[in-house]
Amino acid sequence: MKTTVPRSLYLVAVLALVAAGCSDDDGGAATTAAPVTTAAPVTTTATTAATTTTEAVPTTSLGDEVLRVGAPAAAITVDGDASDWDGITGLDLTLEPISTETIDPRVATVKVAHDDEFLYVLFTVEDDFNWNAADAHLSASTAVMWAVEVAAGPHMGTDEEGKEESYTSLGMVDIWHWELECAAGEEQGGATGAGPADGDPGNDSRCNFDDEWATDPETREDDNGEGAENSLLGVFGHTNAAADGEGTWIFEIRRPLQSGDIQDAQFAIGQVALMALAYWDPDNSLEGWDDAEHVQSSNHGWIEVELLAG
Incomplete structure (x- = not known):
């Protein structure tokens, strides 16, 4: 069942996701605890649900709703096939454009999920298949963002969409930014050796699945600083991978729970991480997408992701 999540804002982070583009269960558990770090423990009532999606659940925070999803222990293979996620509860939501854009929302x-070593993300978007080997702007693109610092806003670290001169950074965010320069089914990201092997750890020089950080939409860089680590692995697919085929994009991602990189989010079982999502549609124009033309989850605030034990 697909649901449209209300446009309500989380008290700690009331903002929107990636305004600058590519370089360019247990989700129904009620809790009132707000993270005090990027992965603060929360109290939750856990159940095992047979359903695959869950709606946003109410919180006591001033009547707002917080988006939550549980991350259970699971055996996941990153291959662009979502079948091994069938028993895992997810969160359905509508991705919306930033206020200056008029592009269509996307469901x-x-x-x-996690195991003892890795965090796994499955991000699916209902849209037709567009992939162009010669021009990434004529292919779909996506980003998954995490708070590195708990105060960071979900609009690339800022407290509101704003214009460049009015950005107020509240902290650093970690961005897994994916332009689809390699084909469906191929392993992509720093875990393949591209980037780290050529001295540019944050940049996947082969497929452009990059590890980045930002403090505001104008301050976004590949993660190449001292101690930089990029072990991202991604494989994408589509349920109808023919030109303009109607169906669902499948973006499957893996990263170590702990990377040791100060510009990365760190994950721990029993704790909560803050996540946001973005998607670029190449059908936005004849030239494909541009930086601002994306839909994102951050109109709803951060998505709280609780790494469940067991």
Whole structure:
């Protein structure tokens, strides 16, 4: 069942996601605890649900609703095939454009899981298949963002969409930014050796699945600083991979729970991480998407992801 999530804002982070583009269960558990770090423990009532999606649940925070999804322990293979996620509860939501854009919203689902070593993300978007080997702007593109610092806003670290001169950064965010320069079914990202092997750890020089950080939409860089680590692995697919085929994009991602990189989000079982999502549609114009033309989850605030034990 696909649901449209109300446009309500989370008290700690009331904002929107990636305004600058490519370089360019247990989700129904009620809790009132707000994270005090990027992965603060929360109290939750856990159940095992047979359904695959869950709606946003109410919180006591001033009557707002907080988006939540549980990340259970699971055996996941990153191959662009979502079948091994069937028993995992996800969060359905509508991705919306930033206020200055008039592009169409998109229905999406996100699921998160972990094992003892890795965090896994399945991000699916209902849209037709567009992929162009020669021009990434004529292919779909996506981003998954995490708060590195708990105060960071979900609009690339800022407290509101704003114009460049009015950005107020509240902290750093970690961005897994994916332009589809390689084909469906191919392993992509720093875990393949592209980027780290050529001295540019944050940049996947082969497929352009990059590890980035930002403090506001104008301050976004590949993660190449001291101690930089990029072990992202991604494989994408589509349920109808023919030109303009109607169906669902499948973006499957893996990263170590702990990277040791100060510009990365770190994940721990029993704790909560803050996530946001974005998607670029190449059908936005004859030239494909541009930086601002994306839909994103951050109109709803951060998505709280609880890494469940067991």
